[in-house]
Amino acid sequence: MKTMTEPSLEEVVDVCMLAGKIMLQNGAETYRVEDTMMRIAASYNYLEPHSYVTPTGIIFTVDQMEAPRFIRITERSTDLEKVAKVNSVSRKISSGELTIDEAYEQLLQIEATKHAYSIWWQVAAAAIASGCFLIMFKGEWRDFFPALLTGGIGFIFFIYLSRMVDIKFFAEFISSFVIGFIAVIFVKSGIGHELDKIIIGSVMPLVPGLLITNAVRDLMAGHLLSGLSKGAEAFLTAFAIGSGVAVIISFY
Structure with missing residues (x-):
């Protein structure tokens, strides 16, 4: 009252x-x-x-x-x-x-209040999203399970590295490196077939979509400093993800 x-x-x-x-x-x-x-x-x-x-x-x-x-x-x-x-x-x-x-x-x-969903629910959602993104990017259904497993494992690394290491962008780099490594193993073993589609689908849960959206909305609202800083953070996050994958591709 x-x-x-x-x-x-x-x-x-x-x-x-x-x-x-x-x-x-x-x-x-x-x-x-x-x-x-x-x-x-x-x-x-x-x-x-x-x-x-x-x-x-x-x-x-x-x-x-x-x-x-x-x-x-x-x-x-x-x-x-x-x-x-x-x-x-x-x-x-x-x-x-x-x-x-x-x-x-x-x-x-x-x-x-902590996150509404447990870590394993988040991992499961990321794994399913990875498989669905593979299909959305015109991948084949036979690669759905490899993408699902790759995306789930990569997201587990992302969650735990984010908690263990304070260095910004480190978790994204290592997680994308792990995703690329697992995807290569799947393709080399014959379980997976299209390496690019598996990697693209699996890294999508790591992509800073909210940061990009907020950066654009802040810029449109006239908050230039916040918009540019969030855009720079989104760019560096995307760069870290791309770098992790690139390291694996360069050896593959």
Whole structure:
């Protein structure tokens, strides 16, 4: 039940910063993060908030504050369910359904929530997607199982290397190298037939599709710095994937 107690400026800023942090860490576009933070502040009658968001940090202030607040983003992943839940909290705040304490508590719960699907469900989805991508790229059905197995194993390497090694793009490079290696083994043994189609289908779950989409949307929204930085990250990720495959192909 909403009380009549007006929240303090510090409490409102805490909610805005936490909401922006969760969204940015989980794949939201820059302009969406800024818009959500400003709407939350406006819901508590702070009508002139200012936010500046980049892929690695958030700066937020309102006119009544003596100094802006800053938070650095060091880890980013993709969990659009969390983004949707933060948007839902923001809408409830705007409609007056939540107090400031309730909103902050719900945001903390959203932040603490792990992935909706287990690792093995993710691997299974990546494996099936790899086989389906092979068919979509006009591969033969007899290569469906090799692509399915290759993509699944490659995605397992990607998940565990991402957790073990902090070096950016290393997981993508090694995973694509493993995919290329397994695909070559399948073709050499006669189980697989079209090496290029098996590799293309298997690396598709690693391709940074969300990064590319967000980069374009941020550029179209006028966030040039964020758009260019996300585009550069997507390019380097694609380069790492291509390099891993190229190393194997050069020996094959």
